[in-house]
Amino acid sequence: xxxxxxxxxxxxxxxxxxxxxxxxxxxxxxxxxxxxxxxxxxxxxxxxxxxxxxxxxxxxxxxxxxxxxxxxxxxxxxxxxxxxxxxxxxxxxxxxxxxxxxxxxxxxxxxxxxxxxxxxxxxxxxxxxxxxxxxxxxxxxxxxxxxxxxxxxxxxxxxxxxxxxxxxxxxxxxxxxxxxxxxxxxxxxxxxxxxxxxxxxxxxxxxxxxxxxxxxxxxxxxxxxxxxxxxxxxxxxxxxxxxxxxxxxxxxxxxxxxxxxxxxxxxxxxxxxxxxxxxxxxxxx
Amino acid sequence: xxxxxxxxxxxxxxxxxxxxxxxxxxxxxxxxxxxxxxxxxxxxxxxxxxxxxxxxxxxxxxxxxxxxxxxxxxxxxxxxxxxxxxxxxxxxxxxxxxxxxxxxxxxxxxxxxxxxxxxxxxxxxxxxxxxxxxxxxxxxxxxxxxxxxxxxxxxxxxxxxxxxxxxxxxxxxxxxxxxxxxxxxxxxxxxxxxxxxxxxxxxxxxxxxxxxxxxxxxxxxxxxxxxxxxxxxxxxxxxxxxxxxxxxxxxxxxxxxxxxxxxxxxxxxxxxxxxxxxxxxxxxx
Numbered sequence: 325x326x327x328x329x330x331x332x333x334x335x336x337x338x339x340x341x342x343x344x345x346x347x348x349x350x351x352x353x354x355x356x357x358x359x360x361x362x363x364x365x366x367x368x369x370x371x372x373x374x375x376x377x378x379x380x381x382x383x384x385x386x387x388x389x390x391x392x393x394x395x396x397x398x399x400x401x402x403x404x405x406x407x408x409x410x411x412x413x414x415x416x417x418x419x420x421x422x423x424x425x426x427x428x429x430x431x432x433x434x435x436x437x438x439x440x441x442x443x444x445x446x447x448x449x450x451x452x453x454x455x456x457x458x459x460x461x462x463x464x465x466x467x468x469x470x471x472x473x474x475x476x477x478x479x480x481x482x483x484x485x486x487x488x489x490x491x492x493x494x495x496x497x498x499x500x501x502x503x504x505x506x507x508x509x510x511x512x513x514x515x516x517x518x519x520x521x522x523x524x525x526x527x528x529x530x531x532x533x534x535x536x537x538x539x540x541x542x543x544x545x546x547x548x549x550x551x552x553x554x555x556x557x558x559x560x561x562x563x564x565x566x567x568x569x570x571x572x573x574x575x576x577x578x579x580x581x582x583x584x585x586x587x588x589x590x591x592x593x594x595x596x597x598x599x600x601x602x603x604x605x606x607x608x609x
Numbered sequence: 610x611x612x613x614x615x616x617x618x619x620x621x622x623x624x625x626x627x628x629x630x631x632x633x634x635x636x637x638x639x640x641x642x643x644x645x646x647x648x649x650x651x652x653x654x655x656x657x658x659x660x661x662x663x664x665x666x667x668x669x670x671x672x673x674x675x676x677x678x679x680x681x682x683x684x685x686x687x688x689x690x691x692x693x694x695x696x697x698x699x700x701x702x703x704x705x706x707x708x709x710x711x712x713x714x715x716x717x718x719x720x721x722x723x724x725x726x727x728x729x730x731x732x733x734x735x736x737x738x739x740x741x742x743x744x745x746x747x748x749x750x751x752x753x754x755x756x757x758x759x760x761x762x763x764x765x766x767x768x769x770x771x772x773x774x775x776x777x778x779x780x781x782x783x784x785x786x787x788x789x790x791x792x793x794x795x796x797x798x799x800x801x802x803x804x805x806x807x808x809x810x811x812x813x814x815x816x817x818x819x820x821x822x823x824x825x826x827x828x829x830x831x832x833x834x835x836x837x838x839x840x841x842x843x844x845x846x847x848x849x850x851x852x853x854x855x856x857x858x859x860x861x862x863x864x865x866x867x868x869x870x871x872x873x874x875x876x877x878x879x880x881x882x883x884x885x886x887x888x889x890x891x892x893x894x
Binding site: 449468469471497499508509512513514516517518519520521522523524525526527528529530533534535536537538540541542543544545546547548549550551552553555556557559560563566567569570572573574575576577578580581584585587589592593594595596597598599600602603604605606608 | 794798801806807809812813815818822823827828829840841842854861870872881882884
């Protein structure tokens with residue numbers, strides 16, 4: 325389906341991610357429409373030739389004509405949208421998303437969805453510390469991962485189309501994971517790291533520390549500048565997996581603390597060598 | 610004293626830091642000598658015109674002629690060196706160091722030192738992920754902090770000379786702190802961050818996580834590649850201050866975990882906003 329550029333693509337939620345999707349897909353020649361909250365985003369995107377048309381309303385024509393609908397919304401807004409508006413979708417439409425958690429979303433949407441519309445979930449692991457369509461860019465996905473999380477309700481065709489979408493968007497790594505494996509991976513690699521960063525940033529309020537800050541502390545707290553509305557929602561939506569990862573971290577941290585309390589230098593050195601070896605796996609290739 | 614380039618400077622321990630000191634100070638015209646373990650380091654440094662002369666032995670002439678001696682050794686090696694060899698130092702010599710912990714070193718050295726030699730402690734907060742004089746550079750200190758940690762045993766002249774040394778070396782921020790304030794600051798900004806990084810790197814050994822790694826995880830674990838001999842010694846040498854910082858971190862992390870367990874989104878958002886505000890203080894100026 326995707327390679328057929330006569331198909332119409334609708335993006336619901338024209339922010340940083342939605343806008344970046346639009347920029348790339350428009351370049352391939354697809355007809356791109358958008359529905360979003362702010363008229364200024366629509367105006368900007370049309371002026372910049374990022375989309376062909378757009379509306380802040382539930383425009384029946386725009387929604388009813390779309391062959392592929394990409395939802396770039398907060399998780400609960402996405403679920404509410406489908407609940408209230410799915411009757412507007414074209415029969416045979418394929419829908420996908422950008423939601424950063426999967427287990428708490430994918431089954432809910434698939435269970436409530438009309439039988440003539442298919443939802444194939446995906447997580448584009450890309451972002452910036454700024455938001456809004458004005459900051460979108462067609463380079464956002466270079467070097468990044470795109471994860472498709474199919475369930476047994478998905479057709480092979482929809483899975484292939486979604487993988488193809490990831491490749492078209494320019495992601496460097498396109499893969500599939502079960503929703504559960506995805507959530508564990510995200511819980512560890514992304515959410516736990518944000519939990520650590522905001523904890524480090526708020527656990528010691530002593531004044532003037534910033535005078536002596538070096539790169540280590542700056543690196544560990546770069547992501548401590550955080551969108552509180554989005555991340556608190558993502559944490560709660562992935563609660564079980566994230567709590568598991570937090571426990572793994574606390575247990576290991578307490579092990580290290582015990583090593584220090586007992587002057588167990590051998591154990592500390594062994595842990596540091598393990599850390600050094602394992603870190604090499606995570607270097608950029 | 611420092612601005613008088615007829616004075617002789619001896620560096621004990623010609624590695625990354627010692628070599629970088631030598632490169633900068635040689636450029637100002639000082640006579641630079643070095644004592645270090647490996648002849649290859651001496652040979653390299655003489656060939657590269659980083660030092661004037663050097664030895665792998667306790668050369669009495671080199672040591673006895675030095676007006677300023679900079680010890681760039683592991684903490685326990687530094688203490689042992691002074692215990693065994695301080696009789697070789699010139700009367701009236703000033704000695705300083707690069708040790709990353711202060712409370713457990715400064716008083717020990719000052720208490721055992723001859724009355725005609727003064728020790729003024731300093732911590733150059735600079736480094737690289739590589740070691741050895743071959744990796745030294747005269748640009749190492751740009752943008753970095755240099756902390757002098759005087760005690761009541763120090764003379765105003767020695768403190769001024771040491772501050773001047775930091776400025777000559779090219780540090781962007783030269784300051785004084787008490788040994789205790791220094792150790793608290795280092796415990797938080799440097800050692801705690803390394804504890805966190807090695808814990809994160811070793812707490813979940815699930816395979817293939819690296820396939821999906823993004824910048825957040827890479828940033829938080831860059832320093833998880835760690836010199837186990839040096840850092841385990843530095844942790845133990847700053848045990849009390851570091852354990853305090855680890856407790857502050859664990860307590861805050863457990864607060865966040867409780868917020869998540871109880872779906873307390875308001876508390877999470879408040880913590881995230883605090884984190885975001887506070888992080889702004891730590892931006893590079």
